[in-house]
Amino acid sequence: MFQDTKEEFYDLTVVGISDGRQYNLQPSVMVPFRTWDELRPQGGQSAPNAELVANLVAVRVAEGSDLAAMADRIESQVADVEVVDRVTAYEATPGYSAQQSTLDTQRYFALLIGILVIGGFFQILTLQKVAQIGMLKAIGASNFVVGTAAIVQIIAVTVIGVALGAAFTLALSLGFPPTVPIVFSPAAISAAILSLLLIGPIGGLVSVRYSLKVEPLTALGLAQ
Amino acid sequence: MERNMFALETRNVVKAYGTGTSVTKAVDGVTIGVRSGEFVALVGPSGSGKTTLLAMLAGLLKPTDGELMIDGQELGQMSEAQRTAFRRQKIGFTFQANNLVPYLTALENVELMLRLNGRLDKAGKARARDLLERLGLGDKLNNLPRQLSGGQQQRVAIARALIHDPAVVLADEPTASLDTERAFQVVETFAAMIREQNRAGIMVTHDLRMVQYVDRVLQMRDGKMAREITDRDEIFAMASTGLHDAPVAVELPRPAPQLVLEPVVVR
Ligand SMILES: Nc1ncnc2c1ncn2[C@@H]1O[C@H](COP(=O)(O)OP(=O)(O)O)[C@@H](O)[C@H]1O
């Protein structure tokens, strides 16, 4: 017990378990409205809160209803209520947008770091091949041939890498406990795979440029 | 015409590095000519300009001055792209090291030269196989470079330098990483192939023992052509002085086992 708060316990009967119902990544319990009114914090004497209230009431309308007219009617008949569509409602959940922007930032930084790491990886491979590239140019391989070979190899390595990574991620996700709030939707997976396939070649561009600049004179140990 | 006598010819070719007062002439007015079927050694102390001259002959470096003709074409006037195409068509090249692509087999490394020229057909594949067999690598066709000895790698490089019917074959220190026995074998084979296939061959070497296999020795000093030796006895005398410009005569090892080179119809 601290300040005005007092713990109380209630017995509730579980009649069923639903899938994927969470509020702010916390597990949630669905109870009838009246039960909720009994359970909810009633406030101290200073703030009597006798009225039956809800933060949010979800309304399911019949197929083909006029949504605007429905919203007008609700707003005119219920006091202190604002009617919004579903997306606006959950975006207004406390902390939602803050958390979402954190996740988005992480996502974009992961891609940026991916470009740098993959680019660095290709650059190291290219540096190891300077002698070989110089030799190829000395015997007459054109920049077109060298550049094409570099791009084809970068794409091949990226495709194989992303395929392995995706398979590994899938296997890992199968082992997630159900409490981990991650949903793999086909759209999200395709977006991730697509952006990974793109960042390989983008990261590799620097090394393609580098391999074009290798001088054939290196084959004679004479590069300037 | 005198010009057409030579597969390769330079006239007063100069390569200068640096600007203003600090100009060094790495190659300083060199005039040479090499005929088809002739094998020439380019020797001289370190820093005398051998590699620089070789780089110009290969179209890798633009001369500062002078003329440079290979197979009747003037290299100095060519663009970078033209010189690259010229190299892959007219020039065969072997290097001191890093000659081969490590991921390709011996046969594929030789075929690469035809592939670069867009000429890798059935006949080309057969010729590549043939050439390697004649260089004693018949049982190593599908070996990767790392599964070959240094001498075997140099022979693969020799095959690659010859497979595309080049006018000129250039070799930069082909024996630098080989032991004595292998060095003699490689150069002897090289010389035989150049004569048989009627190429103009130039070999840069600091190992004077190797000159016993050439027709002519060009000795450079300070960027200039200091001496030209055509006399067989003089060439053998030079070869017997051993490595570098050592003043003491060394005994030449017994001739390396002869490679049997069967006659072959080129093209
Ligand atoms: N890129 C360069 N810049 C300046 N000087 C060079 C360069 N390359 C070679 N040289 C100089 O040119 C001379 C000839 O060098 P090089 O052709 O390598 O001789 P060699 O192969 O006979 O040892 C040397 O004095 C060398 O220092």
Ligand SMILES: [Mg+2]
């Ligand atoms: Mg040199």
